[in-house]
Structure formats: structure tokens, C-alpha cells
Amino acid sequence: MxxxxxxxxxxxxxxxLFDVVLAERHVGRAAERLSLSPSAVSxxxxxxxxxxxDPLFLKTPRGVVPTSRxxxxxxxxxxxxxxxxxxxxxxxxxxxxxxxxxxxxxAPDGISAVVIPxxxxxxxxxxxxxxxxxxxxxxxxxxxxQSAIDDLDMRALDIAVLPIEDIPAxxxxxxxxxxxxxxxxxxxxxxxxxxxxxxxxxMEHLVVSLEGDAxxxxxxxxxxxxxxxxxxxxxPSFMFALAVLAETDLICALPRTFVAVxxxxxxxxxxEMPVALERFRVxxxxxxxxxxxxxxxxxxxxLAARRGLSRGNVGARGRTIKARRRMRxxx
Numbered sequence: 205m206x207x208x209x210x211x212x213x214x215x216x217x218x219x220x221l222f223d224v225v226l227a228e229r230h231v232g233r234a235a236e237r238l239s240l241s242p243s244a245v246s247x248x249x250x251x252x253x254x255x256x257x258d259p260l261f262l263k264t265p266r267g268v269v270p271t272s273r274x275x276x277x278x279x280x281x282x283x284x285x286x287x288x289x290x291x292x293x294x295x296x297x298x299x300x301x302x303x304x305x306x307x308x309x310x311a312p313d314g315i316s317a318v319v320i321p322x323x324x325x326x327x328x329x330x331x332x333x334x335x336x337x338x339x340x341x342x343x344x345x346x347x348x349x350q351s352a353i354d355d356l357d358m359r360a361l362d363i364a365v366l367p368i369e370d371i372p373a374x375x376x377x378x379x380x381x382x383x384x385x386x387x388x389x390x391x392x393x394x395x396x397x398x399x400x401x402x403x404x405x406x407m408e409h410l411v412v413s414l415e416g417d418a419x420x421x422x423x424x425x426x427x428x429x430x431x432x433x434x435x436x437x438x439x440p441s442f443m444f445a446l447a448v449l450a451e452t453d454l455i456c457a458l459p460r461t462f463v464a465v466x467x468x469x470x471x472x473x474x475x476e477m478p479v480a481l482e483r484f485r486v487x488x489x490x491x492x493x494x495x496x497x498x499x500x501x502x503x504x505x506x507l508a509a510r511r512g513l514s515r516g517n518v519g520a521r522g523r524t525i526k527a528r529r530r531m532r533x534x535x
Contacts, residue, residue, distance in 0.1 A: 218255070290305065317465065319486075363507060380508060385477055386458065387476070389449060
């Protein structure tokens, strides 16, 4: 944004001023927020205009409006200020009770919908000034969760919460909860009265598939039994699946804890799977070097404390077999 030759006359406070004027769209209100006089704000805007060679804000009867150049600069300026705040906050001893840091957690929506409500409640009690950003992690067809590992290495994520087994040695991991699958459907669905394998195969199914591929590991199991099913619809997310199930006669294999935590608000009920699918563990993962940051280590511990999440009562639990090496999205 700034040429190297201009850095000697650049002032970080001018970027703060820019950010506040952009938000307020009024010089007087910006001055109040910054505890400055309107003339001081106007003087600062003048310096910014000369530095960036653009009017930036144009006067109107109701305040000011940003130019197209100012709109372009809004994102980069916010990013710069966010990074500076992060650097300053990590230079001080971390105190969750007074910290105003922002952390980024990555997870698939079927996991974040389970973990985040409890985590956020706990954070609000212990650290009311801390903010959290959630990034949706989309597994790739090959090397399923590699993109999340890469983002952790590059510190684009502070922590990831994943159904992952093979974790490189440079990462710390904690099991947050264990998971398996149930058959989810709308309340009153006829399949719940008689959840047999024959009935399961006869139903029309919904499959969560980010690639739109109408084939999952349930189909692999059925094929070994000489059976098959009809996949009438694929959707790209678990929450979308609940919304569709609520309005149709489709059924879907979904994670048990996810259905227990989120299903009721959609009127979704569950039955045991008539096939013996594998259970898996959901883990919080962070680079060991990142845990040298007291703030990241605190949040990592908070996530691990979510263990023991309610799994809900959907009948007797299915057979436990060898933990899976990784969870595929299509079920």
C-alpha cells in the first residue's frame, strides 16, 4: 500500500484515523471516537490524501463518503491494523480476563456446530473481550485434511478441529470428543419405527458431499453385502442437510453428536445405523511452536475441555470397531 520511499513520513495513527472515518462516514463523529478535535481529523485526512494521492473522502450534507480508492484500501488497512494489534497484544502477558485478542479456529461445519456453542459460552465467562473467527475447512478428495495442516503451519489458523488420526509430530493434539454415525430423518418418519437394513436400502437418501459425488463409504459397505441404495440428493454441508431432511422424506447418515446438538431445532430425530460403521475421534490440533503463545495455549486447553459433549439419546450405541484413520465426508 505504501511505497518504501514514503515510509519515513508514514504515521500508523493515520491508518487508525482512516479506519474510523470510514466506519463513521462523518468527521465530527470520528473526532469524538478518537478524542480529537474535528480540525485535527481534517488535518490528518489532508496528510493521508497527500500520502496516497487521492481525495479519499468527499464531503456531503450528511458527512463524507469514501472514494473508490478508499473503498479499495479499506480491507488492506483493516488487515494491517489487525496484525499490529495482534503483535502488540502478544508483547504483553496474556490475561484472558482482560485480553481483546481474536483467534481463528478451522473446522468442518459438522464439527464447529457441535464445539463452538459450548466453547463460546465458556470463553464469554472467562474472557469476555476475546473474539473468535471460524473458518470452514473443506476436505480435498486426496490428502483429505492437508489444506488445514498447511494453514496451521502458515499460522492462517490458530487451531483446527478435525476428524484426523495421522498427525505430524510437529503438532500437538487433544481428543475433543468421539463420534459415530446415526440415521437422521424428520420426526414421524416411517423408517424410525422399523430401522432395518432392508428398509434402509429401500429409502431415498441424502448424502453430504462437497464434490457432489453420490457415493460414500456407506455404499462401499452395502456393496460388500450385495446391496445398494438410491442417493436422491447431495448437499455440500451438514447444516444444510438438516434443513433439507426437515422438509422431505429423505434419510441421511450423519454424525451422532452433531444430530444430538443441532437436530432438535430442525425437528430431526435419529435411529441407529443398521450397518456397523466405524467410530472416530475429533481432535484439536495446533503447531507445538504456536503453543508457546500463552493465548493459543489457553484456547487449546479450553477446546480440550469440551470433551464429554452430550451425545443425545438415540438408542443403543452401535458396535465399536477399529478407529478410522480418517473421516471421509461422503456418507
